Amino acid sequence: MPSATPPLQLDPYDHRFHWDPYPTYAALREHDPVHYNAALDLWFLTKWDDVYQAFRDFRTFINTGATSLEKGSTEKLPYPMFIFSDPPEHTRVRNLFMPLMTPAAVQTMEAYIRAQARRLLQRHAPGGRFDFVADLGCYLPMDVISTLTAVPVEDQDRVRGWADDLIAREDKQHDLSERNVQGFISMATYFEGHRAKHRALPPGQDLLGVMLRAEQDGRLTQAQVVGTLILLAIAGNETTTKLIGNMAYRLWQHPEQRRLLVENPALIAGAVEETLRFDGSSQIIVRRVGRDVTLRGKPLRQGDRVGLCIISANRDADKYPNPDVYDVRRGARDHLAFGLGIHACLGSALARLEARVVFEEILKVMPDYEIDESGLQRAHNPNVRGFTHVPARFAPR
Numbered sequence: 001m002p003s004a005t006p007p008l009q010l011d012p013y014d015h016r017f018h019w020d021p022y023p024t025y026a027a028l029r030e031h032d033p034v035h036y037n038a039a040l041d042l043w044f045l046t047k048w049d050d051v052y053q054a055f056r057d058f059r060t061f062i063n064t065g066a067t068s069l070e071k072g073s074t075e076k077l078p079y080p081m082f083i084f085s086d087p088p089e090h091t092r093v094r095n096l097f098m099p100l101m102t103p104a105a106v107q108t109m110e111a112y113i114r115a116q117a118r119r120l121l122q123r124h125a126p127g128g129r130f131d132f133v134a135d136l137g138c139y140l141p142m143d144v145i146s147t148l149t150a151v152p153v154e155d156q157d158r159v160r161g162w163a164d165d166l167i168a169r170e171d172k173q174h175d176l177s178e179r180n181v182q183g184f185i186s187m188a189t190y191f192e193g194h195r196a197k198h199r200a201l202p203p204g205q206d207l208l209g210v211m212l213r214a215e216q217d218g219r220l221t222q223a224q225v226v227g228t229l230i231l232l233a234i235a236g237n238e239t240t241t242k243l244i245g246n247m248a249y250r251l252w253q254h255p256e257q258r259r260l261l262v263e264n265p266a267l268i269a270g271a272v273e274e275t276l277r278f279d280g281s282s283q284i285i286v287r288r289v290g291r292d293v294t295l296r297g298k299p300l301r302q303g304d305r306v307g308l309c310i311i312s313a314n315r316d317a318d319k320y321p322n323p324d325v326y327d328v329r330r331g332a333r334d335h336l337a338f339g340l341g342i343h344a345c346l347g348s349a350l351a352r353l354e355a356r357v358v359f360e361e362i363l364k365v366m367p368d369y370e371i372d373e374s375g376l377q378r379a380h381n382p383n384v385r386g387f388t389h390v391p392a393r394f395a396p397r
């Protein structure tokens with residue numbers, strides 16, 4: 001529930017804030033849309049127009065040394081990931097992977113995704129109990145990205161565990177912890193071995209094959225291959241997992257909208273878009289200011305860091321009528337949940353496909369599910385927004 005006077009202060013590390021950040025964002029959009037947090041030494045942009053422009057203006061808002069909220073995190077996590085780079089290097093590396101990630105290319109995975117979703121659901125259908133994140137959300141996106149990078153099933157739990165360690169934040173933890181750094185190092189060690197093993201084999205047609213061929217002909221370094229594998233294991237997994245939990249929760253809160261989807265599954269794709277707008281799983285993306293700029297009268301200096309508050313922009317009343325209303329028929333595809341411009345999410349088509357197929361299957365098996373609110377648990381991270389547990393009951397099948 002919105003409080004009467006939400007504090008005009010944004011601490012994305014505060015665990016209480018994660019439960020309902022929207023009143024704070026609404027107050028910031030109204031009273032201090034270009035907000036400076038002195039303790040974090042970070043600017044925050046909260047209006048749709050400003051976040052949109054910052055995503056588009058990649059010369060003023062740069063990614064080198066940015067993207068993660070923690071200062072200096074790229075030095076502590078020493079493998080180059082193309083998300084932390086700018087043109088021309090960023091364009092060159094990203095273009096290697098683009099052909100495999102278009103809507104048409106990922107569409108070939110639909111049958112596999114559906115079969116995996118069914119397999120995970122069938123285990124729980126007779127029992128009438130199901131955790132949207134712990135029983136499905138955390139497995140399926142990891143399984144899909146692992147298929148594209150040749151990570152075997154028996155290793156996936158470990159890789160996911162390290163990704164969870166990397167993103168977990170204690171209450172008000174403003175810097176990387178030992179657990180975060182260790183998660184990264186474990187993943188890097190694993191992917192060094194994975195790369196070495198696969199270099200001895202003929203490269204496949206998947207994302208790993210693209211990387212190994214590029215390394216062979218000098219277009220990627222060994223460190224870039226490992227860095228990209230880490231990036232994909234995190235980006236391809238955590239946000240999609242959380243989107244599934246967020247959507248299950250919002251459809252439970254709005255049973256009349258869920259009924260619409262059960263009666264007409266063709267509306268599910270639109271419900272995925274509305275969930276991304278209403279409660280997306282990527283909260284804040286960070287940029288570094290590449291050249292001095294004044295925004296709404298506030299001077300941002302070269303080198304400053306800026307948080308682009310995606311989930312705030314997507315609730316901006318100047319952009320969306322009744323922005324706090326969840327409406328699966330809204331039809332807004334111009335939300336910023338996947339970012340925009342040169343760094344726009346590489347996996348957006350895949351994430352959309354996964355979420356649509358998963359909910360087509362979920363609503364067949366448990367159209368009547370009821371979430372046990374007391375069992376909800378949140379993941380705490382300033383970027384990734386969502387739950388680690390969304391337990392539910394439904395009529396057993």
Ligand code: HEM
Binds near residue numbers: 094235
């Ligand atoms: C609901 C799910 C997802 C959300 C909300 C999401 C969100 C985002 C956002 C906001 C960005 C922009 C980062 C920036 O501007 O610096 C991004 C970039 C990226 N995403 Fe996703 N993502 C999702 C799923 C995926 C998946 C499934 C993959 C797997 C391939 C993926 C891979 C990437 C990569 C590699 C980038 C970096 C692109 C670049 O810098 O050019 N994401 N994502």
